[in-house]
Amino acid sequence: MRSLRHFDLNLLLVFETLMRERHVTRAAEKLHLSQPALSHALKRLREALDDPLLVRTEQGLQPTPRAMALLPVVQQALASLQAGLAPPASFEPATSTRRFTLATTDYFEEVMYPAFLSQLLGYAPGISFSIELITPEVLSEALEQRQVDMVVGLDSQSSLPSGVLQTPWMHEELVCLAAQQNPHVGDALALEEFARQPHVELADISGLLPSRIESCLAQHGLSRRVISKNLNYIAAARVVALTDAIITLPRQMAERFVAMLPVRMVAPPEELPALAMTLIQHSLYANAPENVWLYNELTAFAKSASR
Structure with missing residues (x-):
């Protein structure tokens, strides 16, 4: 094999499954492939690695020394990929000690925040918050550097830098x-x-x-x-x-x-x-489990407060 760039990484799954099953039909079933498709993949593997890999004997398909040496390397690589591609661990508010930093308006801090915090502490007793003023630096730098997790209550007409996500949050007369x-x-x-x-x-x-x-x-x-x-x-x-x-x-x-x-x-x-307030966060962190949780909590709180 000349270079990894010329190697179809999908063939690693084929190789690992064939080594585990040592039977083309069963391996094809495990991979949801037809038998001819799997046989073609095995042919490509043999050509890429310049080794027969699996040889038919009286005891069935048996791996070559090259295949046996390659197997733990492939298994480790596939395990690392599987771990890396897995969804991030969910945020557990009941046990978390995460400190969130919110940049807010006076209105949110005075009217909304005490009830919001009191409600959260009922089922997330270890979390805490820091409250900061909304400044141009918060929007242009602090959100991107994750010094501020979310901006709460800014008017929807405000202009924002690129990379910042703004969603409607609450209307107030x-x-x-x-x-x-x-x-x-x-x-x-x-x-x-x-x-x-x-x-x-x-x-x-x-x-x-x-x-x-x-x-x-x-x-x-x-x-x-x-x-x-x-x-x-x-x-x-x-x-x-x-x-x-x-x-x-x-x-x-x-x-x-x-x-x-x-x-x-x-x-x-x-x-x-009416006053159209928003939630603002940086797109870099919008899918982080803790940000998703905070966003959902603020959204639910706004709905209950407006009833």
């Missing part, structure tokens, strides 16, 4: 918050009224909400004035409580602030789209 004593805002806002109000905005590096709001206003030839950009929701809500400004945010977050602060919910303009 947007509402406005205004101070209880704000005299300029009633129970609902038309789009032009909405644009005239002073606004508080979350300085969210992921662009979760501002891009959607600005795009919607621009489509109708409108713009708004943002009087305060805040780093977190609670500070932004407190600004709203003490001024005549409004803020637009997901309903479940707004409900928390209504219970905590002198603010009230206001119906937003009908033109504002």
Whole structure:
């Protein structure tokens, strides 16, 4: 045999089966081949290896010394291939001590994450999580280097680098918050009224909400004035409580602030789209058992939370 490149590796299965069975008909049955097809494969083996390999004797087919020497090498190679081609070991949440790193929005961390973690710890007590902010570096580098396992809650309109997979995750209604004593805002806002109000905005590096709001206003030839950009929701809500400004945010977050602060919910303009949150992971690791498990858990949680 001149080179492995010129050798049909399928013939190794034929060789190993023939050596085991030492009978052409039985070997053909094991390999689901016809007898003529197996005889042809044996002929090719003999030509490639320049050895008869199996010789017919009074005791039936018997291997040559070359065949006997080759057999353990072929068996080891086939066993290694079988092990390498086998599906990866399944992820066992009940016994795993894996630490997952999620890059998330404030909304997911505040509203969703505590219940999500509590639910998982009921049947995966050894797992743990680290929460990070969503940054451009997370999307361009950390996902690919597996420093972050998944990005949770980013808006579907966000642009992403190549190799990153984004799938729909959860929709959430947007509402406005205004101070209880704000005299300029009633129970609902038309789009032009909405644009005239002073606004508080979350300085969210992921662009979760501002891009959607600005795009919607621009489509109708409108713009708004943002009087305060805040780093977190609670500070932004407190600004709203003490001024005549409004803020637009997901309903479940707004409900928390209504219970905590002198603010009230206001119906937003009908033109504002719902918040379309996504799950993002890198395609390099999307089929890893632990990533599949985490993705399925987050998907199931979103479905139960939206009922």
